[in-house]
Amino acid sequence: MRHIISLQLENESGALSRVAGLFSARGFNIESLTVAPTNDETLSRMTIVSIGDDDIVEQIVKQLNKLIDVVKVTDLTATEHIERELSLIKIAINNESQSRIETQFDQFDAKIIDVSEEVYTVELAGKSQKINDFINAFNTDEILEVSRTGVTGVCQK
Amino acid sequence: MKLNGAQILIDCLKNEGVKHIFGYPGGAVLHIYDALDACTAIDHILVRHEQGAVHAADGYARTSGKCGVALVTSGPGLTNAVTGIATAFTDSIPMVIISGQVSSAVIGNDAFQEVDAVGITRSCVKHNFLVKSADDVAQTVKKAFYIATTGRPGPVLIDITKDATIAKIEYEGYPETISMRSYQPEIQVDEEQVAKAIAIIETAKKPIIYSGGGSVIGNASKALITLTQNTGFPITQTLMGLGAYPATDKQSLGMLGMHGTYESNMAMHDSDCIIAVGARFDDRITGNLEKFCPYAKIIHIDIDPSSVGKVVGVDVSIIGQVNDVLQVLIKGLETKKLPNIDTWWKQINDWRLVDSMAYKTKQGVIKPQTVIETLYEVTGGNAIVTSDVGQHQMWAAQYYPFDKPRRWINSGGLGTMGFGLPAAMGAKIAKPELDVACVTGDGSIQMMLQELSTMLQYDTPVKIINLNNGYLGMVRQWQEFFYDKRYSMSYMDALPDFVKLAESYGHIGIKVEKEADLKPALIEAFKQKNRTVFLDILIDPSENVFPMIPAGAGHHEMLLAGRDDMASTNDEGLNLV
Structure with missing residues (x-):
């Protein structure tokens, strides 16, 4: 199933590669990825579209939460969005x-x-x-x- | 006070309570070494290879429970350290690694000894930092130690550019506290989840506690003992968890998994309630997932939410520090009526009668199992035992019952040959009052031999137990079982004379060829309190590690020693190797 995962992460060098590296290292699939700073310039918003079973997406969310630079992870698909x-x-x-x-x-x-x-x-x-x-x-x-x-x-x- | 970045770094380490650094100098870290020279509070151990530095810091951390610290230069210094970093990462060991980097002005220019340290280590650290300014040193060190030692611990790399170590700035002292919005390791135990777990435990007929490395790293040994003894449940421990619960206690079924005991694996297979404590359902534990614990409700206690449901679906998960969760669970169980499991124990005791750890002795050859048993006897079971990777590692885990945590030091997750010797050195520095034995093999020992030199320089007496069979034994065993005895590249011709080798490094070397000489040699070795002794023990080269779950099989499909049924597997199983 297609999931849209929304991340808030520290706007620091290397943060993007941590997220992208996680997907490739663990064999998760990325359909699209967008990233830009938010109204709080210390934070970036990243939106990732990934396709996977619910248990894989659950792992993705958990692994993203483990990244030290990641402040918040939301699976938008699980809510009204x-x-x-x-x-x-x-x-x-x-x-x-x-x-x-x-x-x-x-x-x-x-x-x-x-x-x-x-x-x-x-x-x-x-x-x-x-x-x-x-x-x-x-x-x-x-x-x-x-x-x-x-x-x-x-x-x- | 005006200090340069290197002086600030050393002051930060001192304030962090660091007593020992394992490292190797080079161009990019010369300022740091200069600052270190002026610091009397920290001892630096000059290793002979950066991988040795990280393994030694790792052995130090595993033994002491403190954060290990390694210091290496840029480029090859860092790449040599990577195996050590990955080893610590896989086993969740708290460590801070400081690497030098070329000056910020030339980063990206392919400068001399430049590598992208942050990029190379990204997937094998808990976190890493590139520090390009002296202004960022203090905050970064504080964060690094905080991240490395809290939550699920792990290695953190600080890559610091040469110019950041040279620049002088006004230093306001090491920060006392730290808070990070994106990292909050404190977790409140969810009592509702504990209540759900208790409901499963109350109705269990065949419960078992399955405890892993988290019980050791999380300092939960006391709580684990209380839980086990209050409930009267059997307990099995993983390779990484050995010692958290005393192996010689009657409720202990020994290790589980690929080379675990028959009773452990059968009990896991038949259990209706598994309490997983700080364990992560590694593939060496589960065997074939489709056959794994078919009847059990699983309660999973872990600090890391991503460990839950990663390999095996669980019925109840309780996230938190293992020790905190166990305290709540113990309290919750106090007022409950626990199930009567006499029938279960009777079944387990029947499995015990199989005596899966029995092995046949043979006139004229030394059995590796006998070596480990004798080591146990001679050290009174009180030594710190480090190991390398292979057959000897399994024999050490099987035949040296550990009764205390942090006494068994091995690379369980990554399986890094070469780990044992530098880890033993780190362990001896952490606990000089204890005997330290490094159980190794003729393959593994040759991967980090050079540290014998460091051990002389820093006077870290370790007893090296080399189980010498002339083979890469575990490879040979698999080739015997699963590759029709085609021993491709598993035979080690042209081994050195280990006795002379040890002597040339200034240590004592003893060769043991007869079983009658084994115990006297071990006694003699441990009598030499202040010397490193290399025992080169020629063991039966044909001995295999049993019992064994062949890859692809289930817990109830174990192979036992001395049986005619030859090990077999299938393509699917071999994929899991």
Whole structure:
């Protein structure tokens, strides 16, 4: 099952590699990982998406809690939460496809942020599934490049 | 007061109560050694190899219960230390390792003797620090000792750059207290969990206490004895736990696991209630997980939540210092009616009759088991025994019943050959009043031989019991059982003359070839109170360690010595090796 694990950790050099190293050393899987400082500049927020059975995720959470730099670990999936991901996607266009493609942009609420003769670059935020669906809405040769941030999230309470 | 970073470091160590440092100098730590030279409160032991420094600090820590301290230089100094650090990490030993680092200005430039110490050690330390400024030295040392010695203990590395040791700053003294928002090792015992455990214990018919290294490291021996004796339950101990409960007591079933006693393993297999105390269900203990303790409800007491449910699912977990949890459990059980387990004891006593530790003596050869039994007799069971890794380690664990904690010092988790000799040196420095024996083999001893030189320089008399069979015995045993006797690279041709070797290092060497000479040689060795004596004992090269649970088998599928049924395993089992 897919789990979103949210960490607060000391904003110190090496903290990221401790977390990443833990996943590789123990054979845990990382689907995505995002990290940035929070409003408290001494703390970073890291959001990890991992896929595993409940007992593996339980181990992940326990092992993360053991890291000295980690202040708090929350399995967001176990609570009411909001998740979002940002993506920048380059899409090839031509006269023939333009109107079909723009309709898709409207449907998904994708924002065109750069236009060149044959390429649109759009920004799309939402749940990961929405971004997957958006990408799948085009022909594979129309998608030129995809850059996704990975999921970030917060508890609703 | 203006001090340089190195002087601050040494002052911090002094204030932390450090009495002994094991180390080896080099360019990056010259300032630290200079500051150490001016400090009379700390003795430094100059080892001959950095791995020896860390093992010696480890042996010192295991024996004394204090935090061990090692000091090494950058680059190869640090990489040599890594095996020792990993050894301590696997067995949860409190230790602070200080390594020099190149100056902060050249970090990342592939400078002379530069390695990424923090990166290399990350997965085998409890925590590590890179100190790049003299301003951070005092806080970091305080944190390092706090982290190493609290919660589940472990090694902490402080990597300190050369410029941080040179810079002079205003030093305000060693911090008295420390608090870290991200590390709070104090755990309140959850009484509800204890109540749940008691409910299981009350209805048990076949209970057993399974105690591990946590009982030793957590100084819970007294509480463990009280619990065991108040309940009247049988107790079995892991390789790491030996001594926390007296092995010679009638409630002790001996060690369990791969080379444990028949009664321990059968009792675990048949038990309906296992009280795991500071033990982590290591694969050498459980054997085949699918066959592990099929009837038992498991109560798991441990300081580390990640130990719970990692290998085996448990029914009740109680997180906390083992000693704290046992106190609450003992108190809770006082008012309860405990089950009558006479039938269970009768069953256990029947298993005992199998006499799984029996071995056949043979005219003209010295059996390793006899050596250990004689060692026990000659030392009155009171020695500190360190070991290396292999067959001799198992024989020492099996035939030297330890009645006190911190007397059996071995690399149980990582299985580091070469551990025994430097650990013995560290143990002797920690407890000079006790006899220290290092039980080793002709393979292991050659991995850290150079420390014989250190032992002369610092006058740390140890008795080395070399069970010499000319083989890497445990490898040979597995090849005999599971690889159709193809003895690939397990034979050690061209062994040195260990007697002359010991003598050349300034120690006494005695070769023992006949059983009749064994006891007199051991008596003579221990009579030499102030000398290190190397006993090179030629043992039966064909002897194997029994009993044994072959890899992949269950606790109830043990192989006993002298039986015709040859050990066997399958591919799945060999994967577990």
